[in-house]
Amino acid sequence: MNSESLFTVALGLNDPWHVLDIQFDPDKGQIDFAVGFHSGAKFSCPHCEAVQQGVHDTRKRTWRHLNFFQYQAFIHADLPRVRCSECGKTTQVKPPWSRPGSGFSLLMEALLVVLAKQMPVRSIAQLLGLSDGQIWRILDHYVDAARAQEDFSSVQSVGLDETASRRGHNYISLFHDLDQRRLLFACEGRDKSVVAQFVKDLEAHNGQAENIESICIDMSKSYVAGVSEFLPEAEITFDPFHVMAIINKAVDQVRRQEAKTEPLLKKTRYVWLKNKENQTQKQQELFNSLPKSRLKTARAWRIKTLLQEIYQQCQTVTGAEQALTKWYSWAIRCRLEPMKEAAKTIRRHWNGILSWFDGHLNNGGVEGANSLIQAAKARAKGYGTARHLITISYLVIGKLTHLPVSPFTTRYGG
Numbered sequence: 001m002n003s004e005s006l007f008t009v010a011l012g013l014n015d016p017w018h019v020l021d022i023q024f025d026p027d028k029g030q031i032d033f034a035v036g037f038h039s040g041a042k043f044s045c046p047h048c049e050a051v052q053q054g055v056h057d058t059r060k061r062t063w064r065h066l067n068f069f070q071y072q073a074f075i076h077a078d079l080p081r082v083r084c085s086e087c088g089k090t091t092q093v094k095p096p097w098s099r100p101g102s103g104f105s106l107l108m109e110a111l112l113v114v115l116a117k118q119m120p121v122r123s124i125a126q127l128l129g130l131s132d133g134q135i136w137r138i139l140d141h142y143v144d145a146a147r148a149q150e151d152f153s154s155v156q157s158v159g160l161d162e163t164a165s166r167r168g169h170n171y172i173s174l175f176h177d178l179d180q181r182r183l184l185f186a187c188e189g190r191d192k193s194v195v196a197q198f199v200k201d202l203e204a205h206n207g208q209a210e211n212i213e214s215i216c217i218d219m220s221k222s223y224v225a226g227v228s229e230f231l232p233e234a235e236i237t238f239d240p241f242h243v244m245a246i247i248n249k250a251v252d253q254v255r256r257q258e259a260k261t262e263p264l265l266k267k268t269r270y271v272w273l274k275n276k277e278n279q280t281q282k283q284q285e286l287f288n289s290l291p292k293s294r295l296k297t298a299r300a301w302r303i304k305t306l307l308q309e310i311y312q313q314c315q316t317v318t319g320a321e322q323a324l325t326k327w328y329s330w331a332i333r334c335r336l337e338p339m340k341e342a343a344k345t346i347r348r349h350w351n352g353i354l355s356w357f358d359g360h361l362n363n364g365g366v367e368g369a370n371s372l373i374q375a376a377k378a379r380a381k382g383y384g385t386a387r388h389l390i391t392i393s394y395l396v397i398g399k400l401t402h403l404p405v406s407p408f409t410t411r412y413g414g
């Protein structure tokens with residue numbers, strides 16, 4: 001077998017396509033494959049599929065392929081156009097190694113998609129000598145194509161959360177399937193219209209707004225308004241993760257206020273925010289040394305801890321309601337303004353907070369999804385645009401079933 005025949009097989013080419021010539025330039029770090037077709041070859045019309053059409057003319061094109069050892073590899077070909085005797089149109093033949101309009105082979109694109117699930121796009125670009133924009137265009141294409149085939153007809157429990165693509169800027173809203181733990185939909189913004197956009201996307205994927213029985217959200221007014229308007233059948237549940245975030249913020253406000261006159265509280269922020277079991281040894285020693293009977297911050301912390309215990313221990317809505325009622329009457333009388341404000345917020349969202357205890361939205365939920373989003377953010381790090389974060393979130397946590405698989409486990413058409 002000569003090297004042209006060898007590479008014809010290695011590139012997965014079938015008649016009439018074959019490798020005509022190979023130019024290898026080790027100094028340039030590059031190998032170039034000239035691919036062509038037998039003279040007199042006939043092609044099907046890409047437009048109407050009429051077979052055995054003659055070649056009208058050709059156009060030169062180049063595609064980046066998987067590396068050949070440590071060298072960059074390129075495929076070059078004169079792509080034929082056929083003038084069809086059936087439909088009369090002149091159309092470019094689709095090469096078997098690439099999708100129309102792409103400057104990459106299918107296998108190279110598959111590799112990029114697989115890598116982007118595992119590592120930051122910026123690193124892939126550097127590793128393979130590509131521009132970031134080239135990679136993002138490919139990811140956008142495959143994510144869109146894969147999402148188009150997703151089926152959301154079984155979705156019943158949804159979690160809605162927001163995240164910033166850059167610190168404090170460009171918010172995106174993410175809708176998760178809480179049963180299958182996958183990202184369903186993400187879009188820019190965090191106003192009530194995001195719920196309308198989600199419903200539209202859900203319906204475009206065989207889902208129905210009426211099927212959504214429960215939705216887990218934070219206590220933002222716009223989300224509550226959006227759900228009431230566009231998912232009226234869904235029972236609203238407020239996620240413990242967000243409820244605890246409100247209480248933690250209140251504890252921190254108490255601490256900051258008290259720290260102005262109490263030097264013992266210097267550098268103790270995380271001592272109060274962390275759960276005891278997560279404190280470092282140093283934090284634990286500091287925590288144990290603080291005079292907890294007289295500190296306001298300690299009183300706030302005990303109120304927070306009791307709420308946490310309610311979440312950990314209550315098994316039923318009735319049990320939780322009794323415990324939460326006691327908790328509320330303690331918190332509202334504690335003479336610590338931030339804690340009283342937090343208690344009032346909880347009072348206003350009473351039913352949604354209690355509905356978490358009826359069991360069908362238990363652990364993980366939005367909090368679990370949130371840790372996945374952090375993984376997605378790491379892949380899109382350094383870009384800061386909402387669109388890139390959305391694409392990478394679908395790729396990393398969308399559980400999309402129609403993405404290209406690794407080129408190292410498949411062949412063209414395999």
Ligand SMILES: [Zn+2]
Pocket residue numbers: 045046047048049050084085086087088089
């Ligand atoms: Zn035709």
